[in-house]
Amino acid sequence: xxxxxxxxxxxxxxxxxxxxxxxxxxxxxxxxxxxxxxxxxxxxxxxxxxxxxxxxxxxxxxxxxxxxxxxxxxxxxxxxxxxxxxxxxxxxxxxxxxxxxxxxxxxxxxxxxxxxxxxxxxxxxxxxxxxxxxxxxxxxxxxxxxxxxxxxxxxx
Amino acid sequence: xxxxxxxxxxxxxxxxxxxxxxxxxxxxxxxxxxxxxxxxxxxxxxxxxxxxxxxxxxxxxxxxxxxxxxxxxxxxxxxxxxxxxxxxxxxxxxxxxxxxxxxxxxxxxxxxxxxxxxxxxxxxxxxxxxxxxxxxxxxxxxxxxxxxxxxxxxxxxxxxxxxxxxxxxxxxxxxxxxxxxxxxxxxxxxxxxxxxxxxxxxxxxxxxxxxxxxxxxxxxxxxxxxxxxxxxxxxxxxxxxxxxxxxxxxxxxxxxxxxxxxxxxxxxxxxxxxxxxxxxxxxxxxxxxxxxxxxxxxxxxxxxxxxxxxxxxxxxx
Numbered sequence: 001x002x003x004x005x006x007x008x009x010x011x012x013x014x015x016x017x018x019x020x021x022x023x024x025x026x027x028x029x030x031x032x033x034x035x036x037x038x039x040x041x042x043x044x045x046x047x048x049x050x051x052x053x054x055x056x057x058x059x060x061x062x063x064x065x066x067x068x069x070x071x072x073x074x075x076x077x078x079x080x081x082x083x084x085x086x087x088x089x090x091x092x093x094x095x096x097x098x099x100x101x102x103x104x105x106x107x108x109x110x111x112x113x114x115x116x117x118x119x120x121x122x123x124x125x126x127x128x129x130x131x132x133x134x135x136x137x138x139x140x141x142x143x144x145x146x147x148x149x150x151x152x153x154x155x156x
Numbered sequence: 157x158x159x160x161x162x163x164x165x166x167x168x169x170x171x172x173x174x175x176x177x178x179x180x181x182x183x184x185x186x187x188x189x190x191x192x193x194x195x196x197x198x199x200x201x202x203x204x205x206x207x208x209x210x211x212x213x214x215x216x217x218x219x220x221x222x223x224x225x226x227x228x229x230x231x232x233x234x235x236x237x238x239x240x241x242x243x244x245x246x247x248x249x250x251x252x253x254x255x256x257x258x259x260x261x262x263x264x265x266x267x268x269x270x271x272x273x274x275x276x277x278x279x280x281x282x283x284x285x286x287x288x289x290x291x292x293x294x295x296x297x298x299x300x301x302x303x304x305x306x307x308x309x310x311x312x313x314x315x316x317x318x319x320x321x322x323x324x325x326x327x328x329x330x331x332x333x334x335x336x337x338x339x340x341x342x343x344x345x346x347x348x349x350x351x352x353x354x355x356x357x358x359x360x361x362x363x364x365x366x367x368x369x370x371x372x373x374x375x376x377x378x379x380x381x382x383x384x385x386x387x388x389x390x391x392x393x394x395x396x397x398x399x400x401x402x403x404x405x406x407x408x409x410x411x412x413x414x415x416x417x418x419x420x421x422x423x424x425x426x427x428x429x430x431x432x433x434x435x436x437x438x439x440x441x442x443x444x445x446x447x448x449x450x451x452x453x454x455x456x457x458x459x460x461x462x463x464x465x466x467x468x469x470x471x472x473x
Contacts (some may be wrong), residue, residue, distance in 0.1 A: 087214075106462070107443055109393065109412065113426070126348070130367070131349065132412075133218075134305065136171075136189065137235050137261045137279070140215050 005050050007083045012061045018046070034104070036066040036137050039075055042103050043096050045155035049147065054155075056081055060092060065115065073107045075100060080115040089119055093129045094138065095151045157433045158355030159416065159456070163203040165465040167194055172459035174397075174445040178222040185230060186465045187217035193232055193242075196465065197251070203467060212251045213242040219264045224311075225271030233262035239276050241293070255293055257284060268311040268318075275318050277306035283320045283330070285337055297337035301328050305424070308352050313359045313402070319413045322351035327364055327374075329381070343371060345383050354400040354407075363407055365395035371409060371419070373429060386425040390417050390434065397445040403453035406470075410443035410458055416468070439464060 019037055023032050040063040044056035055061045065078040077096060081089045093112050100110045112129050114122045128134055138144055168328055170189035183206070183209035184196045193209040195400055213234035223229035228240040230249070241253040266275050274286040274293060285304050287296040304323035311318055318330040318337075327343040327350055348367035355362055362374040362381065369392065373385040393412030402408050407419040407429070416438040422428035438461030449455035454470040 127323075127348070133263070133307075136216065136281070140235055 006086050006088065007050075010051060010053070010058050010082045010120070011078075012053060012057050015054070015056055016040075018062065027038050030083055033070040034068055034075075037063060039068055039077075039104070040066045042156055043099055045091075046095055046099060047151045047155070048150055049091055049095075049101070055079070055092070055096075061096070062156070072107060075104060075108050075113065076111040076113070076114040080118045084118060085120045089114065089121075090125050090128060091147065091151075093125060094144075095148050096137065097129060097135060098139065098148050099152055101156060157373075157416070157418065157473060158339070159433055159438070159468040160471050161466055162455075162469045163467040165194075165196055165205065165467070166463075167205050167208070168192065168463045168465070170372060171441075171461040172444065172463060172465055173217070174219040175447050175457040175459045175465060176220045176222055177447055177449050177457065178227040179224060179450060180227055181455075183222075183227070183447045184457055184465075185220040185222065185232075186457075186459055187220045187232055187465070189216040191215065191216060191234075193220055193230075199462060207249055209242065209249055209251070212242075212254075213238065215261075218262065221265050221267055223267045223271060223379060224269050225267070229256075229267075230276075231265045231267065231274060233265040233276055235261040237262055237278065239274075239326075244314055252291075253293065253465050255286060257295060257298075263306060264308040264310075266309045266311050268316050270316055272314060273318075275309040275311065275320075275370045277309045277322070279322055281299075281306060283309055283318070283328075285318065285330075286446055299337060299339060300466075301330075301339040301342070302326070307349065310353050310355070313355050313357065315359065315411045319355075319362065320363055321353050321364060324350045325350060325366075325368075326364075327353060338460065341381060343374060343381055343383070345386075346359040346370070352397045354398050356400050356405065357402040361396050361400075363400050365398040365409055365411075367394040369393065369395060371395060371398060371407070373427070375427065385429050387419060387429060387431075390419075390431055391415060393442075396442065397447075399447045399456075400449060401448040401453065403448070404470075406448070408446045408448060408456055410438075410460075413443045414439055414441065414443060414460075416443055416446060416458060420472075431442055433470075435468075438468075439466065 065075045168188040195207040214236035228244040233239040239255040243252040258278035261279040283299040285297040286293040306322040321327040329341040346366040371387040375384045391411040395411045397410040418433040420432045441461035456468040
């Protein structure tokens with residue numbers, strides 16, 4: 001990792017409140033579906049690779065940029081790099097992908113993309129994150145996996 | 157037309173990337189991220205795993221191919237950047253050669269019909285042509301036309317003519333001229349990664365499938381290849397593999413929407429193709445590969461991210 005930070009003084013946002021469970025959700029008799037808040041909770045605690053802050057505190061991930069379709073088994077996430085030439089964008093996206101692959105049932109298709117217009121090489125990064133063969137090869141790299149796991153420590 | 161699952165082959169403990177039949181159609185190979193190759197055959201009417209090849213590769217095995225001149229040879233290539241040649245001529249499948257040279261992940265391997273050549277491709281953007289000389293393989297050419305990760309290489313069913321496709325959205329054709337291999341044509345109609353290609357029986361048509369969710373049919377008019385048909389709207393996610401049956405002329409596709417689709421050439425107008433079967437949830441996760449049996453015309457093999465290999469039979473309604 002470079003010693004010069006891409007964005008040395010990022011704006012820090014407030015964390016969301018803890019999820020409030022409704023009566024229905026606490027009732028074991030009722031089968032409830034996975035919702036956007038649940039998926040957001042999985043990723044909001046992921047650490048930024050450079051700063052001792054979470055993706056939520058940096059506003060890289062937001063609840064309303066998480067879409068879950070239980071009928072079609074789709075989870076779609078848009079994330080927003082703090083600056084539009086962030087060199088860590090692919091790594092951040094990959095970390096979100098890994099977290100969701102590990103935590104969501106395998107029936108879900110996971111799409112992780114950059115919020116439209118928020119990165120200089122958005123298209124290239126999206127293509128790479130969407131190529132499961134390259135993601136799979138990347139995750140066989142022990143050094144990269146170690147960096148990703150570091151970011152995931154403590155993320156719920 | 158419909159597909160009936162006739163066998164579910166369990167054994168791999170990670171995603172299965174590719175399936176391939178031998179020439180006789182009585183042996184099928186599958187390879188996986190679990191770093192093994194499994195060889196499946198029919199014993200007393202039941203499909204069983206005859207052999208597991210676990211020595212050979214250090215990482216994910218991405219694809220396998222039986223030699224087209226002799227069923228005693230199998231090639232496999234891996235994310236460990238190497239290609240293994242397996243030889244059964246002495247009784248057991250032994251890894252007799254390990255071809256090195258690519259800088260990183262090797263994605264596909266293919267034998268030429270003549271048996272003289274083997275091709276491999278990699279994320280390092282190159283395609284290598286290996287010439288087989290007395291059981292040894294010499295690198296005959298390193299082709300650098302692609303500008304990105306090369307996903308698949310495939311030889312023409314009859315001639316020593318090679319095709320490759322990849323992440324730069326293109327399909328490229330190569331031939332040998334004056335002892336030198338070169339790319340002589342580039343097909344660039346797809347809008348995203350071209351994952352796979354397959355020729356028809358005679359080799360005058362080529363089908364390609366892509367991350368742009370379309371299948372394209374290309375036809376050779378004697379001097380150039382041109383796209384004669386685009387099939388879109390049948391898959392909702394990336395199409396990872398395509399297989400053109402040499403027996404029935406049917407085209408099968410495998411995709412990230414867990415579906416297998418089958419297309420048929422229209423009897424009345426030659427360059428029209430229509431969907432004749434859409435099998436939803438063929439696997440529980442992405443379907444990574446499909447291949448028609450070369451002899452048993454109604455048998456199709458598939459594999460997926462659910463660690464399974466499946467065999468399907470066509471049912472005519």
